[in-house]
Amino acid sequence: MDPLNDSKGRAAVAPSEPAPASGANDILLGLLFAAIGAFALYVGRNYVFGTTQRMGPGFLPRIVAGALFLLGITLMIRGMFARGWAPPAIVWRPIVLICLAVIVFSSTIDRLGLFVASLLTVGIGACAAQEIRWKELPFVALGLAVFCTILFGYALKISMPVWPQ
Amino acid sequence: MSDIVQSLALGFSVAASLSNLWYCFLGALIGTLIGVLPGIGPIATMAMLLPLTYYLQPTEALIMLAGIYYGAQYGGSTTAVLMRLPGESSSVVTCLDGYAMARKGRAGTALATAALASFFAGTVVTLLIAIASPALTELAQKFGPAEYFSLMALGLVAAVVFAQGSPLRAVGAIFLGLLLGLIGADVNTGFDRFTFDRPELRDGIGVVVVSMGLFGIAEIMLNLSNGPEGQGERTKLSRLWLTKEDFRAAWPATLRGTGLGALLGILPGGGAMLGSFASYAVEKRISSTPERFGEGAIEGVAGPEAANNAGAQSSFIPMLALGIPGNSVMAMMAGAMLIHGIAPSPNLASTQPQLFWGLIVSMWFGNLMLLVINLPLIGVWVKLLAAPYRMLFPAILLFCCIGIYTVNNSAFEVGLVALFGLLGVVLAKLDCPLAPLVLAFILGPMMEENLRRAMLLSRGDPAIFLSRPISLGLLIACALVVALLLMPNFRRAREAATEA
Amino acid sequence: MMTPSRRRALGLIAAAALMALPQVVMAQAYPTKPVKIIVPFAAGGRADALARMLAQGLQEQMGQPFVVENRGGASGSLGSDLVAKAPPDGYTLLLASTGTHAILPKITTKLPYDSDRDFTPIALMVESYSFIGVHPGVKASNLKEFVDLARAKPGEFNYASSGVGTYNHFAGEFFNIAAGSKITHIAYRGSGPSVNDLVAGHVQMMIGGEFIEVAQAGKVRILATTNPQRWPGLPDVPTMKEAGLAEFSAPPLWFGLLGPGGMPRELVEKLNQAANRAMSDPKTVERVKAAASIVRTESADAFGSLIKTEQKAFGDVARQTNMKFEE
Numbered sequence: 001m002d003p004l005n006d007s008k009g010r011a012a013v014a015p016s017e018p019a020p021a022s023g024a025n026d027i028l029l030g031l032l033f034a035a036i037g038a039f040a041l042y043v044g045r046n047y048v049f050g051t052t053q054r055m056g057p058g059f060l061p062r063i064v065a066g067a068l069f070l071l072g073i074t075l076m077i078r079g080m081f082a083r084g085w086a087p088p089a090i091v092w093r094p095i096v097l098i099c100l101a102v103i104v105f106s107s108t109i110d111r112l113g114l115f116v117a118s119l120l121t122v123g124i125g126a127c128a129a130q131e132i133r134w135k136e137l138p139f140v141a142l143g144l145a146v147f148c149t150i151l152f153g154y155a156l157k158i159s160m161p162v163w164p165q
Numbered sequence: 166m167s168d169i170v171q172s173l174a175l176g177f178s179v180a181a182s183l184s185n186l187w188y189c190f191l192g193a194l195i196g197t198l199i200g201v202l203p204g205i206g207p208i209a210t211m212a213m214l215l216p217l218t219y220y221l222q223p224t225e226a227l228i229m230l231a232g233i234y235y236g237a238q239y240g241g242s243t244t245a246v247l248m249r250l251p252g253e254s255s256s257v258v259t260c261l262d263g264y265a266m267a268r269k270g271r272a273g274t275a276l277a278t279a280a281l282a283s284f285f286a287g288t289v290v291t292l293l294i295a296i297a298s299p300a301l302t303e304l305a306q307k308f309g310p311a312e313y314f315s316l317m318a319l320g321l322v323a324a325v326v327f328a329q330g331s332p333l334r335a336v337g338a339i340f341l342g343l344l345l346g347l348i349g350a351d352v353n354t355g356f357d358r359f360t361f362d363r364p365e366l367r368d369g370i371g372v373v374v375v376s377m378g379l380f381g382i383a384e385i386m387l388n389l390s391n392g393p394e395g396q397g398e399r400t401k402l403s404r405l406w407l408t409k410e411d412f413r414a415a416w417p418a419t420l421r422g423t424g425l426g427a428l429l430g431i432l433p434g435g436g437a438m439l440g441s442f443a444s445y446a447v448e449k450r451i452s453s454t455p456e457r458f459g460e461g462a463i464e465g466v467a468g469p470e471a472a473n474n475a476g477a478q479s480s481f482i483p484m485l486a487l488g489i490p491g492n493s494v495m496a497m498m499a500g501a502m503l504i505h506g507i508a509p510s511p512n513l514a515s516t517q518p519q520l521f522w523g524l525i526v527s528m529w530f531g532n533l534m535l536l537v538i539n540l541p542l543i544g545v546w547v548k549l550l551a552a553p554y555r556m557l558f559p560a561i562l563l564f565c566c567i568g569i570y571t572v573n574n575s576a577f578e579v580g581l582v583a584l585f586g587l588l589g590v591v592l593a594k595l596d597c598p599l600a601p602l603v604l605a606f607i608l609g610p611m612m613e614e615n616l617r618r619a620m621l622l623s624r625g626d627p628a629i630f631l632s633r634p635i636s637l638g639l640l641i642a643c644a645l646v647v648a649l650l651l652m653p654n655f656r657r658a659r660e661a662a663t664e665a
Numbered sequence: 666m667m668t669p670s671r672r673r674a675l676g677l678i679a680a681a682a683l684m685a686l687p688q689v690v691m692a693q694a695y696p697t698k699p700v701k702i703i704v705p706f707a708a709g710g711r712a713d714a715l716a717r718m719l720a721q722g723l724q725e726q727m728g729q730p731f732v733v734e735n736r737g738g739a740s741g742s743l744g745s746d747l748v749a750k751a752p753p754d755g756y757t758l759l760l761a762s763t764g765t766h767a768i769l770p771k772i773t774t775k776l777p778y779d780s781d782r783d784f785t786p787i788a789l790m791v792e793s794y795s796f797i798g799v800h801p802g803v804k805a806s807n808l809k810e811f812v813d814l815a816r817a818k819p820g821e822f823n824y825a826s827s828g829v830g831t832y833n834h835f836a837g838e839f840f841n842i843a844a845g846s847k848i849t850h851i852a853y854r855g856s857g858p859s860v861n862d863l864v865a866g867h868v869q870m871m872i873g874g875e876f877i878e879v880a881q882a883g884k885v886r887i888l889a890t891t892n893p894q895r896w897p898g899l900p901d902v903p904t905m906k907e908a909g910l911a912e913f914s915a916p917p918l919w920f921g922l923l924g925p926g927g928m929p930r931e932l933v934e935k936l937n938q939a940a941n942r943a944m945s946d947p948k949t950v951e952r953v954k955a956a957a958s959i960v961r962t963e964s965a966d967a968f969g970s971l972i973k974t975e976q977k978a979f980g981d982v983a984r985q986t987n988m989k990f991e992e
Binding site for chain 2: 025028029032033036037040043044047048052053054055056057058059060061064065067068071072074075078088090091094095098099100101102103105106107109110114117118121122125126128129130131133136140141144148152156157158159160
């Protein structure tokens with residue numbers, strides 16, 4: 001087998017690379033990379049850079065963030081030359097609700113304990129489904145909360161508050 | 166040689182005692198059952214179950230703990246295949262093709278492949294530990310900061326191989342992973358970088374948090390936004406076993422994975438988690454049909470799973486031969502020994518031969534039990550997928566939260582998972598490959614640490630990387646990979662020029 | 666929202682009110698529910714093992730579960746913070762160490778608590794032994810030869826630590842000051858990798874107790890113990906003073922039990938006695954020995970003043986060598 005000639009290699013960086021399905025993805029991803037890179041450069045602006053001989057804590061952050069920024073710009077430019085503009089369709093409701101469910105768990109577990117946190121998390125999370133079955137939901141939430149409380153709180157006795165403090 | 170036979174015989178007599186067999190089985194079983202809960206990986210499982218072993222005899226305790234570890238590890242691979250939930254960083258790779266196989270209704274085959282490849286690797290490495298521990302330890306000791314740096318550099322370059330589609334995006338993902346890895350206090354100066362004054366961030370973000378968010382939570386969000394039709398396919402079950410062609414494809418990959426995993430696993434300080442990545446990169450690179458990778462190539466499951474288990478097993482070597490725990494799992498094993506008043510030490514084989522050889526032989530028993538426990542269970546796991554997704558995903562979500570919390574008892578880390586879930590969805594929607602990001606996230610901090618350590622040791626002379634043979638060899642390999650990646654373009658450009 | 670000072674004032678008033686109450690009754694009733702012992706480090710390791718031994722002993726004496734909870738992170742300050750903010754009722758305790766309470770407050774200004782005011786010393790549990798270990802390839806068979814070698818070749822040797830501002834790091838600087846040497850500090854992430862590189866010879870020296878087993882197998886050469894007396898486990902190893910470097914003044918490493926600030930006297934006494942009894946159990950004494958340590962019991966007051974003295978010693982060296990978490 002000729003390793004130089006496989007399909008992977010042919011897809012490598014090149015001006016003649018077949019354009020991606022849409023330039024929008026390149027532009028948006030480039031924007032994201034460039035924004036994160038720029039933000040990191042800003043946050044780390046005072047980190048000591050040092051010298052090659054004696055690198056400071058800011059040496060690698062500056063290089064990596066800079067490279068990410070430049071790469072983002074490159075991607076954006078490539079995207080602008082690509083044909084087609086079809087930004088990805090994103091359905092926000094499940095994304096927001098799942099994030100919210102996780103955050104609720106994180107902010108209630110220490111004070112309200114495993115049982116209540118589980119109830120809330122499953123309750124909110126389950127609403128992220130396409131079709132919500134309101135009759136089913138309370139049972140799913142209660143069942144999971146009871147199961148986890150018994151398994152982790154009592155059977156395994158892990159060090160985690162189980163009931164409100 | 167007869168020494169080894171004698172020692173192994175002693176080990177067999179210890180490990181095959183009824184009580185030790187029982188604890189080995191119990192550990193593997195509980196480890197599997199807890200580890201298979203989606204979102205609860207080996208480290209969380211061990212942290213949860215560690216106290217169970219405090220009341221046992223030292224040998225029983227260690228044997229059970231080893232069983233828990235294997236069980237949890239295998240359980241993590243199971244969720245990686247079924248739900249794209251990596252229990253730990255090394256099953257991130259299994260998510261790629263294992264999950265793709267599951268989506269094509271081949272979850273049973275993927276799980277059986279993982280079990281068989283793991284068992285094979287476990288058997289080989291157990292023998293290796295018995296025969297060659299001292300020699301392997303000596304080899305590992307040759308790895309100083311310079312060698313580690315060069316190895317990490319090679320790993321990063323190879324990460325581009327994981328890319329599906331545009332390498333430019335893969336490179337971006339690598340830099341983003343590196344940047345995320347820099348969060349936390351700088352090892353050399355204690356300086357806080359990108360911690361935003363949160364003390365929880367001083368030790369950096371856990372690999373489990375990143376991979377669970379990017380893969381697990383993000384997958385739930387993607388599935389829900391794709392609607393019910395997105396989930397229908399997985400429930401179509403064809404078969405649970407491997408076909409002849411499957412065997413033919415998986416067998417050599419398993420062999421290579423075992424070798425790679427065993428070698429990387431003996432390096433203390435994170436070698437074990439690189440094995441599965443390395444194996445995947447090799448399989449994809451040498452395959453005549455690399456385009457199948459990411460679409461459910463069985464080599465992409467067999468190789469990394471073998472490497473994963475081989476690495477897990479050979480990471481016991483520095484611990485057994487030197488008494489130095491190489492990673493957090495081994496640190497827990499060492500802690501369990503201390504509780505029983507046994508200090509992990511290089512003399513363990515001579516001062517506690519029963520425990521030492523009993524533990525080694527139990528490793529093999531543990532692997533055997535995994536096979537015995539898991540092959541029949543595959544049918545059960547796969548059937549679980551037939552449960553309606555609207556019931557399944559809230560459970561996955563909750564277990565993820567609990568699993569992350571258990572690792573460090575940190576509510577903050579659970580919150581971070583939400584953030585990484587969000588990042589994972591956005592990146593997936595924008596066709597950005599995630600595996601290179603995770604790999605760079607793991608490699609980055611180690612690479613920086615060792616780069617700066619090597620430069621400190623050489624008092625600022627970069628020649629240290631070229632004057633040490635292993636380091637030089639790794640850097641040459643690095644250059645070769647870069648050349649391989651770039652060459653086709655040169656060639657094509659040249660062809661284009663001559664044609665014009 | 667109450668301002669911190671106002672809350673502290675209220676806390677003091679509450680504490681004073683508690684003092685006035687018949688505290689004997691309260692202390693006698695303690696404990697009426699499970700007690701948490703926070704270990705500010707990850708599961709596994711010396712501190713965790715010690716906490717579990719102590720918890721078992723206390724549980725047997727007091728008849729309530731003593732639950733060990735690991736809250737690792739940020740050099741132990743995350744777990745310490747939980748205890749600092751807990752009510753001083755004896756139901757939340759901390760397994761502290763030299764690192765968390767004698768060193769950390771001297772190298773960072775960012776702690777979310779006051780290391781003195783927000784804690785009550787209860788019981789010293791264990792004194793750990795530290796040793797000067799060198800790689801066997803170093804051409805020095807005793808401490809004196811090594812000191813001469815290090816002085817003759819400034820900048821040639823390196824010493825390993827398990828991180829910036831850890832006990833190993835400080836001990837190394839104490840050594841440099843005492844011996845007038847310039848051995849370069851190399852920080853590692855945790856004790857595993859540092860011991861590994863010492864054994865492999867990538868670094869030449871380390872001061873700590875982490876490599877004692879490795880040394881007994883001949884892979885590291887021990888030159889002296891840095892504790893004031895010899896370790897019973899290695900009676901032939903001299904102390905620094907005996908080996909000719911009396912100037913070395915690093916205090917030994919300890920682990921002990923602390924509670925939140927302002928705990929009532931009676932309660933502290935009760936816990937002190939129970940902890941001392943638990944640690945003196947012959948089985949525990951044996952187990953502690955395996956970790957190159959000895960059980961040391963003191964009164965709560967003596968423990969408190971020990972912490973104070975050590976803070977000063979570490980603070981002096983931190984100032985002298987400009988050692989701190991850079992900010």
